[in-house]
Amino acid sequence: MTRRPARLVRVLSSTLAAGTLLSTAACSDDAGAEGTRVQGVTASRAAAQRQTPSPTATLSTDGARTALITEADIEDDWTQVKDTEAKSWHDSLLIGTVDVSDFLTAKAQASDCQRLLDSLFDDDLLGRPSGASELRGFRQGDSRLLYQVASYDRTDPQDSLNWMATLPEKCDQFTVTDGKERRTVQVVEISLPQVGDARQGLRVTVQGSTGGDEATLTLDVAAVRVGDDAITVTAGGLDGDENDSAQQAVRQGTQRLKDVLAGKSPAASPTD
The missing domain is CATH 1.10.287 (Helix Hairpins)
Structure with a gap:
């Protein structure tokens, strides 16, 4: 990276x-x-x-930390990494400039696709949190899973979810250039567990080369709103999609956040 x-x-x-x-x-x-x-x-x-029927207590930094998932929540062979390592994850395949010529409406659609790539690179898919924010990273082979919990009490996470919902049509396939390298990006919608107050899932596939080597990056991206707070999950890598783990992270993580907002201790993580 x-x-x-x-x-x-x-x-x-x-x-x-x-x-x-x-x-x-x-x-x-x-x-x-x-x-x-x-x-x-x-x-x-x-x-x-x-409507936001879920608890709307203010999410504190400690609460956000408590709401983070653990290795047991996503099972398989995921290993939690240090927070400093997770914060430094930035995939070079996401770097580039969207080719405007791929779009019928040019700048408008290209801007949305550029925003998607930039937000995935910067780990701020729903925008910069206005309140408490915590993240945790996990590694499994060449795959990574980044899980975030954040408060957006002075912004509106629903606006970002609505924007995400338009991307499979606006950005179904486009080209990104990075110097002499060209990559093809595809965006499709994925289903998520019916949890939280609203949710949106995407699969982003980047095919091309980096440093002269051919590579395919596949990321399952999910966001779930609970009141003015939200969780986001980005899972995948060069090994392919990690849909099962992303689904588990969404299901377990949303419940943990709801428990914290209700003043409860999150239930113990499932075990094999």
């Missing part, structure tokens, strides 16, 4: 005709009723998404 160069720091029915005027009017009424119903359902879903 390399440090990011300074020059790249902030640069992942047609409509059927009715036979008669009466049937046209009837169809129009039906369509209007259906449109109203659909709008109502959409509005209800949006309102439900913005």
Whole structure:
């Protein structure tokens, strides 16, 4: 893994005709009723998404630390690393400038894709936390898992989740250039356990070369909102995706955060 160069720091029915005027009017009424119903359902879903029934106690630094997952939460052969090592993880395959020519709407879409890569490199997928923030890293072969708990009480993590939801369409496939090297990036949506107040998952695949060597980086990225707080998980590496571990981290981590916000001690981590 390399440090990011300074020059790249902030640069992942047609409509059927009715036979008669009466049937046209009837169809129009039906369509209007259906449109109203659909709008109502959409509005209800949006309102439900913005509700925060989970505890909203202020997350302290100690609380965020307590809410972090452990090796037992993700099982397999993951080994926890020192915090200083986890904070220094920056993958060079994520460095580069998005090729604007890949996009129909050019700068607008390219900007979203550049933001994705930059936020994955900088470990701030939901933006900079406005409150307490803690992270923990795990290693397994050439794969890594970074888990973060943070408070966004003066910002809105839901805005970032909504932005993430647009990326599989906006950034489904694009090219990144880094000097003479060109890499292909693909972004698809992944499902997550139905936990927290809102959630979004992505799989980001980067294919290309670094230092002249061909490589493929696969990352499963997940974010879950619990009130004004959130957890984020980034898992994967050159060995391929780590979806099972990411799913476990999301499930166990969300419950740990909810317990902390409710003033409870998180349940003991599962054991084999």
